[in-house]
Amino acid sequence: MAHRVVGCHTRTIFKNPTRYHNVFEARDRFIGSFGMVAALASSSNDFATYCCELLAGVGPCTAKRMFGGFGISTSGLTFALVADLGGGERLWLKADADSVAKFEQEGCDRFSYEVTRNGVPKVQSMNYYSAPEEAMESPQLMLQWARVSLDCALKAKSGKPEKRAATGASARRKAGPT
Numbered sequence: 001m002a003h004r005v006v007g008c009h010t011r012t013i014f015k016n017p018t019r020y021h022n023v024f025e026a027r028d029r030f031i032g033s034f035g036m037v038a039a040l041a042s043s044s045n046d047f048a049t050y051c052c053e054l055l056a057g058v059g060p061c062t063a064k065r066m067f068g069g070f071g072i073s074t075s076g077l078t079f080a081l082v083a084d085l086g087g088g089e090r091l092w093l094k095a096d097a098d099s100v101a102k103f104e105q106e107g108c109d110r111f112s113y114e115v116t117r118n119g120v121p122k123v124q125s126m127n128y129y130s131a132p133e134e135a136m137e138s139p140q141l142m143l144q145w146a147r148v149s150l151d152c153a154l155k156a157k158s159g160k161p162e163k164r165a166a167t168g169a170s171a172r173r174k175a176g177p178t
Contacts, residue, residue: 048072048082051091054136055080057143058150079146079153081128085113091136092128093149096156102148103129127152 048063048070055061059074069083072091081092092111095103103110112125135141 047089051080051082054091054139054142055146057139058146074150077150077153077157079149080131081111083111085111091131093131093145094152094156095127095129095149096152099148099152100129106132108132127156 045063051070052061052063052072055072055074058079061072061074063070063072063082066081067083069081069089071078072080072082079094082089083092084090093103108129108131110125111128111130112123114121115124116122131142131145135145
């Protein structure tokens with residue numbers, strides 16, 4: 001039996017479906033052997049929900065699954081991530097050139113990871129920094145950091161060109177039959 005994790009749901013691909021009497025027996029055996037996957041997904045959701053509660057001072061937040069972690073956004077604007085880069089799940093806040101010094105002064109780590117291309121390891125990073133430890137315990141302390149992070153996301157969005165309206169064949173497909 002092979003499995004793959006898709007988002008927060010685990011899907012089973014059976015190599016020999018006749019081995020089980022019914023789908024429910026197969027499911028129960030699968031969950032029994034991979035129950036830890038479900039437990040880990042649940043704890044991830046709990047931490048992402050907790051982070052949303054911490055950041056709610058800037059507006060209602062939602063956590064959406066992305067790249068093995070979560071993107072946290074308000075009003076459709078992603079300004080924080082929840083990801084495990086090897087030291088456990090952490091909250092990562094968006095930063096820019098103006099706010100980097102503030103994050104570094106607090107001893108926050110930069111979001112960076114190692115990739116290998118053509119056999120050569122290289123460190124990649126993104127403009128996110130870990131949330132200060134003391135702010136992780138208090139919505140009041142987190143509010144100033146959430147505001148900084150949201151400001152960075154707003155600046156980054158304003159610097160990007162607006163999406164163009166679809167034209168030609170793609171616009172006709174979206175519009176549907178006439």
